[in-house]
Amino acid sequence: MPPLAKAIPLGIQHVLAMFVSNVTPAIIIAGAAGFGFGSNSPDFPELLYLIQMSMLFAGIATLLQTISLGPVGARLPIVQGTSFAFLPIMIPLVAGKGVDALAALFGGVLIGGLFHACLGLFIGKIRFALPPLVTGLVVTMIGLALVKVGIQYAAGGVPAIGTPEYGSLLNWSAAVVVILVTLGLKFFTRGMLSVSAVLLGLIAGYIYALMVGMLTFDAIAGSWSRAASFALPQPFKYGFEFSLAAIIGFCLMAFVSAVETVGDVSGITKGGAKREATDAEIEGATFADGIGSAVAGIFGGLPNTSFSQNVGLIAMTGVMSRHVVTCGAIFLIICGLIPKVGGVIRTVPIEVLGGGVIVMFGMVVAAGVSILSDVDWNRRNMVIFAISLSVGLGLQLEPGALQHVADTPRILLTSGLLPAAVISIALNLLLPEELTAESTEEVSGGMAGHK
Known part of the structure; x- marks a missing residue:
């Protein structure tokens, strides 16, 4: 100690x-x-x-x-x-x-x-x-599910959607100050300043909000x-x-x-x-x-x-x-x-917080992509990723497609995250280790590479 x-x-x-x-x-x-x-x-x-x-x-x-x-x-x-x-x-x-x-x-x-x-x-x-x-798919989906929140906050917050002030230059300026200060500290300083970049970026945005009357x-x-x-x-x-x-x-x-x-x-x-x-x-x-x-x-x-x-x-x-x-x-x-x-x-x-949230949730997506970089992108894994991402992200973007489904399964499915996770786990366990070239060509339209 x-x-x-x-x-x-x-x-x-x-x-x-x-x-x-x-x-x-x-x-x-x-x-x-x-x-x-x-x-x-x-x-x-x-x-x-x-x-x-x-x-x-x-x-x-x-x-x-x-x-x-x-x-x-x-x-x-x-x-x-x-x-x-x-x-x-x-x-x-x-x-x-x-x-x-x-x-x-x-x-x-x-x-x-x-x-x-x-x-x-x-x-x-x-x-x-x-x-x-x-x-990697699940972590990426977590970030993708949340980036919308960051944009909404930076534009004025969820409660402000539909108001004239939503998305104003003033609102966005506060978020941009946070992002710029965070990036500057993260990449051009060392030690405590770099470690605390997001926190210090929020403090800079807070001071800016005081200066401009927000x-x-x-x-x-x-x-x-x-x-x-x-x-x-x-x-x-x-x-x-x-x-x-x-x-x-x-x-x-x-x-x-x-x-x-x-x-x-x-x-x-x-x-x-x-x-x-x-x-x-x-x-x-x-x-x-x-x-x-x-x-x-x-x-x-x-x-x-x-x-x-x-x-x-x-x-x-x-x-x-x-x-x-x-x-x-x-x-x-x-x-x-x-x-x-x-x-x-x-x-x-909320606009200041939005700047920090954009950085944090973007990093979640980046972390997921980093995990996916360790994947052997053969035909089988490409198909699993494609189907899981399409269904999960699609249901998240268009929740109205399940308007006739009961409340409990609708809440779970429209999260996007759970269907993507369940489909990817199931396909990974059930599909053979390698798909034939013909089956992959049929799914990808000839765009899949060959090893």
């Missing part, structure tokens, strides 16, 4: 690397549900609570990974945070339904988390069903004054409801999240210790993923998963100390117990 004088700033560096990504899903879910975004809105306290829980349970889940509790936890420097992967499932569940939709949402988070934890018992045995072709100091003061100085989480604050669509969606996405965690654990041990991850570490990390999500669901937190950007940070700094990440986890927990922190976050204009 490094001295505290070194461990604390290194731990906070880990938090800065994931902070924006961690709280963004809560803001997106609130926006999709139709929560009021102004500090005078009656739903304002609910939005603060979701942000607060995102920080608190990211810290608690990270502690499970670093300190461990029996078999739960890998005892490695794994940073946990709110997962983007579940957003395409959660958004249709809450769309326009307000606070009333949260009971079913968090019921799904709880059951899905318990199912995720159970995957730790046999995660090694199911990895064969999730090769890079499947995981945000006022009175609004900031009002948000600060309405938020409490200290608050504890409340179990089942939004009730508890079994929704078949939510449970199926969260359980299926648990497979994807579990495989992502396996990759992150392997990346940490290879990058920091130059060795392969042990079975006990992989199983413990998966247990912590699931238990952390289940406990978060009880108190109104969203599903947690390991954060890949922090894996890169370990490789960059060479500091593979779980005690450093423990310091970061404690910092997150403290922030999660102080709603005023969430109050300040919520004053970030």
